[in-house]
Amino acid sequence: MGTHVIKMPDIGEGIAEVELSQWHVKVGDLVVEDQVLADVMTDKAMVDIPSPVHGKVIALGGQPGEVMAVGSVLISIEVEGAGNVKESAQPAPVKEAPVATPKVEAVVESKPVAAPAPKAAVCQGPMVARQADERPLASPAVRKHALDLGIPLRLVRGTGPAGRILHEDLDAYLAQGQSNASAPVAAAYAQRTDEQQIPVIGMRRKIAQRMQDATQRAAHFSYVEEIDVTAVEELRAHLNEKHGATRGKLTLLPFLVRAMVVALRDFPQMNARYDDEAQVITRLGAVHVGVATQSDVGLMVPVVRHAEARSLWDSAAEISRLASAARNGKASRDELSGSTITLTSLGALGGIVSTPVLNLPEVAIVGVNKIVERPMVIKGQIVIRKMMNLSSSFDHRVVDGMDAALFIQAIRGLLEQPATLFVD
Structure with a gap:
């Protein structure tokens, strides 16, 4: 087995460093060629970093929110072959993605490496239990619709890409009689002590920086x-x-x-x-x-x-x-x-x-x-x-x-x- 090291690619326009916004893989995951590994944020847009190889993730080069220099080690992948370390001389082409929309990747086996399990398989049924700090994937329009209907999104199972909740999922939830109106009244008045800390990274950080810069200058x-x-x-x-x-x-x-x-x-x-x-x-x-x-x-x-x-x-x-x-x-x-x-x-x-x-x-x-x-x-x-x-x-x-x-x-x-x- 060998190790393939992927370095932070040169995205162009004189950019010397980028912010690591989100990982789509973790250590131990099996990946295939062209699968999106991470999102990075430049001054102008979000960019996808795809994998140039099949293999197994053995090390990540940074944490979300970290600013990384072009050429620094982004990720290490174990690949079949000789036991030497290989580096991408020409980094895999990046794909612009201004909005970090979760994706369900198609898997095509062209090498004898098992395809990774999908991150969020489409599940059947209108209701699902999520952790209190887990934010369901849904568009602003769906969130407003759910608010108007009194539906807690964390209980709705999404059937869209990567488990995204759609308007149809809200209808299915209501059809199953799981609306907020049918829940015990006491639950609506229960005390809550949970807290949620949300790192300001990626697109939100860029928006915050631009707004602050505009108001200050x-x-x-x-x-x-x-x-x-x-x-x-x-x-x-x-x-x-x-x-x-x-x-x-x-x-x-x-x-x-x-x-x-x-x-x-x-x-x-x-x-x-x-x-x-x-x-x-x-x-x-x-x-x-x-x-x-x-x-x-x-x-x-x-x-x-x-x-x-x-x-x-x-x-x-x-x-x-x-x-x-x-x-x-x-x-x-x-x-x-x-x-x-x-x-x-x-x-x-x-x-x-x-x-x-x-x-x-x-x-x-x-x-x-x-x-x-x-x-x-x-x-x-x-x-x-x-x-x-x-x-x-x-x-x-x-x-x-x-x-x-x-x-x-x-x-x-x-x-x-x-x-x-x-x-x-």
Whole structure:
């Protein structure tokens, strides 16, 4: 038998060190070629490290959360053959995976090494017992659905990849009569003394660092404006009714992107990046809109490139594609970088006001709050209108308050008179 040593590969772009985010194997596991061994985090994305060989894991080179230099020993695998130590001269190609989505690997026997047992086999039945500190795998939408139904996720058996809980699993749980309503009432009021410590590593650490850096370096100020979106919502409904079946459904986001593009013609100082070390502001003609997207591991910002050259449906399709890629862990590093201004929205949970944090080195971020119907006075008459707030933040080192207010007012005018979105 021999030992194959896999070193931390050179991921490129001048990266000298990366953070070890998660192991997918442990000492003693049998692995096959191309099986994902670990996830590492660069400044821009999560990256999968696959195995170039079949064998048995005999040593791990670090712990999750540890920062490792390129070229350091990542993992040692016992392989069949001569008893010498082999090192990967050319590390196995890495696979970008911005979201560390658990995977069930397909096993193909091409060498006489037993395939590893699957980490999380799909189990039958709606109910399972988990440890108190074990966090079930589930998307934010499934977690909210379970909360609304009063279902404790730790009791639901997941049938998705790696045991991920799906909406269908919640339905199966309810069908078996295991809902929270059928549990003893005393259990809902039982005292709890358990604690859970969650290391801030991987994507969560990167998000924390970027948010802290942004708030410490930029001089944030926010501006909130109320917008009557009745007309643009009527236009959206009309276009969806007429073209939805052939061109796809439109949400409000592509209208907002279009309004930002048009408003930036008069306010180019908002579509800029500020290098505070070089003391240089770069204004860009291209409008690359970052669209903040929630994923299982935290906030991602995929980029709609050249929004200035896109139609409503083109923008809508690209927003949908990028959001899906980010949530499923398939967005590339290029798709997650290079934005010039960011749009953030919490959808139906948008509240009435927020204070979004800048996506440095950008100088502006436009935040969308929820739409509500309210009585408004128009020409002396009380009418019901659909109203929405824009809560936006700017870097006061670069953007003056008056310019920020005028920029948002320009977006307001375009959305309240949506025909002007298409007048050149």
